[in-house]
């Protein structure tokens with residue numbers, strides 16, 4: 801009879817850790833090659849990176865924060881009538897196994913900078929995931945003409 805309690809505890813723990821694993825699913829998202837194209841004297845900068853969803857559930861990036869920026873948002877550059885235009889991308893859904901490339905001329909994270917950046921600076925970013933998860937990324941500033 802006395803052994804019953806620890807068994808119940810173990811079962812509860814097993815249930816709890818399963819819940820924790822489910823909540824940690826956004827950890828399936830990984831980031832690589834994060835860099836920033838900074839233009840001297842301009843208070844906006846674009847972040848480029850590669851995101852990969854290694855999990856079995858879709859991951860939705862719903863926003864971006866950075867201590868270096870007053871505002872950060874996902875943008876998409878498209879050509880309209882031969883003109884390059886940017887528009888905000890409300891949220892970004894990444895399917896299981898999918899890799900999304902943020903690159904010049906396409907997806908980027910637009911930073912409205914608190915202060916100018918210099919080549920070699922490292923800028924922390926936090927991607928906000930739907931469901932409450934986050935992904936921290938450090939982007940390195942490249943010199944103009946370097947990428």
Ligand SMILES: [Cu+2]
Nearest residue numbers: 875886908910
């Ligand atoms: Cu932009």
